[in-house]
Amino acid sequence: MLFPLLSAPVPTADDGPAVTVDGVTLRRSDLLGASTAVAERLLGLGVRGPVAVWATPSAATVVAIVGALRAGVPIVPVPPDSGTGEVAHLLGDSGAQAWLGASPDAAGLPTVPVRLHARGWHHIPEPGADAVAMIMYTSGTTGAPKGVPVTHRAIAACLDGLADAWGWTDADTLVHGLPLFHVHGLVLGVLGAVRVGSPLVHTGRPTPAAYAAAGGTLYFGVPTVWSRIAADPGAAAALRGARLLVSGSAPLPVPVFERIRELTGHEIVERYGMTETLITVSTRADGERRPGWVGFPLDGVETRLVGDDGAAVRRDGESIGSLQLRGPMVASGYLRRPEATAEAWGADGWFTTGDVAVIDAGGMHRIVGRASTDLIKTGGFRVGAGEIETALLAHDAVREAAVVGLPDDDLGQRVVAFVVVESDGARVDSSTLIEFVGRTLSKHKRPREIRFVVDLPRNAMGKVQKKLLLD
Template sequence: MSYGPPLLLASLNPAAIAAGADIPDAVTIDDATLSRSDLLGAATSVAERIARADRVAVLAEPTVRTVLAVVGCLIAGVTVVPVPPDSGAAELEHILRDSGAQAWLGAAPDGTGLPVVPVRLHARSWHTYPEPDPASTAFILYTSGTTGAPKGVMLSRAAIAAGLDALAEAWDWTWKDTLVHGLPLFHVHGLILGLLGPLRVGSPVIHTGKPTPEAYAAAGGTLYFGVPTVWSRVVEKPELARELGKARLLVSGSAPLPVPVFERLTELTGQAPVERYGMSETMITLSTRADGERRPGWVGTPVRGVRTRLRDEAGEPVPHDGESIGGLQVRGPMLFDGYLNRPDATAADWTDDGWFRTGDVAVIDADGRHRIVGRESIDLIKSGGYRIGAGEIETALLGHPAVAEVAVVGLPDDDLGQRIVAFVVARDGGVDAAELIAHVGEQVSAHKRPREIRFVDALPRNAMGKVQKKLLS
């Protein structure tokens, strides 16, 4: 039976819920569970209070109030500006000023100068709102700001719908699944995939607060999202990892999954994890399919509607031979509408013929599978006349049993242009630098061996688990 035009949050169709399409555990978060009807009623109550606003800031803590704030804005057609709860004062000031947010919805930082609109957990409204224009901006997501002030990425409702539908098709994601994750709610991974995805396909979602192995094992889901740090911790507790073998799909993203972790997770759970690739500006454009080959270090093929290509520094095509490195460019219906207030930055990231420059470097094989080498600015190392991908060297080093974590960078060198330096977190017992260099030399060409190994206690990472290589020198 049809209940009117399709909604971005299709499972919250008021007519369908009124006809009995309710489930008791639509969203579980912060030790609280909302049924589908409770979520719709409470979020609509939020929508009534902010319907005249253009943009509001939401302090994206993993709570029921955050969920209701986000869903309420989407019902009312108000743009959401998710704010990381751990934002520093300068970052917070920049986000609020740049976004033009008119108020805080729900929780707010101490000393804020903006008005605060409360989110009431037990209020209910059954007012019906028309579906907003698909071209309208649903979110302004701020980048990590590693190369300057964070930029506001404008994502439309239509782009989000296209991205989620493409993933649902690639992963066979349906209402029969139960998604489990404990990821932050201010980025694409945890917020759009991890919250809006279930609300679009109709599957329950369990947010574990923190993504601990214990919480993941106890949740009993069929579909799990995690960043590499999560999966690294899971495989360190084999008895808990084996519980995840009951799931249908384990998905890793936001950073490359180390091959040893991939292999250990496969061994313990009986299934290889699915790896995928995306960014705030594109959402997810590449993924291993649920029914496809899962190859460690590779992020699969383009999802439905996406096209990709590789270009060198001169803009010339790079062959898809599984070896040649080029700048990755993409096209697709889930791409962003530009950077807020940054027309020059927006224009700089698009080619004249309409392709988005991701800033990442990759290789593509003859079957269309992609392997991401890293960021063009920091992971493409030019040493002694060679173009070298840091990711290949990192993979080789992670294959040594004494290496727990590694980040490879190119540092200035008067002779080579850049010399390859590996920052290594060693496991208990340690390892000799010469041994690691020789280990890499056994697996890759001689010019790719690190010239220097630096042992560190930890690698600098951001909230999504990505290594901040700019801090390594």
Template sequence: MDLLPALSGRYPDRHDAIRVGPDETSWESLLGAATAVADRIAGAPAVAVQAQPALETVIAVVAGLLAGVPVVPVPPDAGPMERDHLLSDSGAPMLLAAGTLPGPVPVPVVPVDATARSATRYPEPAGTGTALILYTSGTTGAPKGVLLTRDAIAADLDALAQLWDWTAGDTLAHGLPLYHVHGLVLGVLGALRTGSRLVHTGRPTAAAYAQAGGSLYFGVPTVWSRVCQEPPAARQLAGARLLVSGSAALPAPVFERLTELTGHRPVERYGMTETLITVSARAGGPTWPGVVGKPVPGIETRLAGERGEPVPADGESIGELQVRGATLFAGYLNLPEATANAYTEDGWFRTGDVATIDADGVHRIVGRSSTDLIKSGGYRIGAGEVENALLAHPEVREAAVIGAPHDDLGQEIVAYVVAGTVSAGELIDFVANQLAVHKRPRTVHLVESLPRNAMGKVQKRRLTGAP
């Protein structure tokens, strides 16, 4: 299967087919530059790429895909311990980068020359071969290498192109990191598969998004929240065709404000590094805050209770979301036991996320089972529902809810809130007036900010009191 048809002449080329920050290139030039790098890395067991937002990163990733060498993206802000783990665990004998790197690196750093060209032609690698090794966040130990095959990537991108009406006539614009599924697989390889033009804005600022001229925009909740804070910039997105949000739940107030300013109801989707994108709303279909739609073509989903029992698809009952299908990973690198434990006995991948599914197959993600499913006084409560209730208060800008140990209740609901002039007691009463009383926070901490990672996800385990 031709993974990147834009590089094989299937679509009309243009001089600015890909732009990353100030740099742009045609597909033909990208192919020549990437092939020159491929000539240097061919035959390596893997190749690491310093994944800064630069054209050289795109060239390096494409080089690995051309040569059939698994690509290991390295976050540009990774500390020496994290970076060295990725290099040693993956066995990558070199690190491709836009230039020299500060400090000692345990493998040779190979500069990527965007002006180099090669006419070598490489045969298309097997679809079952590893294309990318993406490392998980490592919240429960050292990061694990997730093996993503060419076939899985192609299947997912084709499914999303179908659901989002994504074609060569689009211009995809985003400013997401190039070492995650969202920014790299969807945001770069997606353009090279569909033939759409790509504009990577560098930093994902509201002004940069407004100036990108995209018909299709990708963002995470933090990006969309910042876009909404600059109404003139947000209104310039009115000419787009589709706004997509992912990597974390889009708060209802941001959803509604974005809709008001741009005229577009954003499409939300759900996925993981191990599964790629498995559930999504459709372009032109109904969208609601907190709802991520139905399984993408080629994916099946189900809900399971704590003992593995089936959970009904009634739109209310909460269970662990389990998935299977064509987009799933091939396993964790060198960790067969961890790979086996990630699946049920009958072959479904355990996402660790809690969700509801209604009778029409529409999914709503409640959160992570470890931090977002709160068991208090015999009730099972989704943190996301309480967070949305808090965010409905006009003085609340951000909210994160956890379950903290409690001698009587098992867990009590604790909220961390960034807000204006409102008291903790007022917020508790506000939630109690919107939801069932047992869903109100017992404690509200008013804080200056919430800890987030590079994708804008709140890091709840860093909140005091998290289990």
């Protein structure tokens, strides 16, 4: 049962705020009644296949998604900034039968309306645990986005594992302003709150001022959000009363971790996941929080590192290997992509993440990055881009840094850093930064070249698009 708190009528004493999105509040009875009305309408119309949701940050989006999931109708979250070609791909590939709620013009599918004030009170049978809850799409960095069918069982396992790791209960108030079409903002940030019973305050946009004003106990953010809060001491100070701050979707720079600790008294919890696996590894609220490390496997998750030859890599905190994992929240394959599925999933259920990582003797994980862009093989050495980026960010003149390996006839790959400087740091030069990195890292890890840029290309979740830098 994905939403046990919505399976029965709401006692008056428990009818507190359930979801607030950009100033619109739904009490628990509102969410129960409106989502039931959505489920009744879908079932009454005979809609059983996937429905697309134009996933704007709105109360209507939350009602649409919760209602469809309760009806057992898979949802396809569509980013509201998608172009026409992207929308066509998601609709065609998923086989979406209709739009649920608002839709873009000329989308070509019928629309099932969602009304915040509609109320349905019939009992809705709970879908089976192995029923597909949603079809989420990868970011498409290596081709057209691939659909990942995610089951009710997988979502429940992920959220229960995180609730245990973070001590997340209905006594918390969750605050975030993340998009509602990714794992972070949708699965954790909406479905997690509804499952646990913690009120959700979605700020519309994740600005420092909005986070400071929300008065929550549990905050979710991507590194870009935490970086902006770290640059706003007043907003950061307002988070001192929180219980837990969580970062994900991209690596959190160590200087940001340290600055947030200085301003708020909190050490940010980091976690690791992806569309195909949901969240599988996390730092615990009651354990060590080591900057740059993402913690331990959630309940039921197994992880391993393998080398290029398929042999096991030592868990010594230094040796880099390809990260593979399996667990109850990991999907079983891509939608209608048997070749891609066979490439990523082994017959024994191990999923090859495409990330490289290190694991220490105690089992704590550090993600080095994507094997395709963050593992640099230079002069016979294997170097992680993140380590060099952290070293660069420690320089006062550096605001952002992204390190890649570019082809080199002599070295195989040479280390190249793309750097954004602070407004008052324009006078820093390449040799100064290269020498600065050389003070803390080995000689072979120093950048061979520094390229100064105005900004770094990022996606909607704040991840640097290194493929664009390589191109």
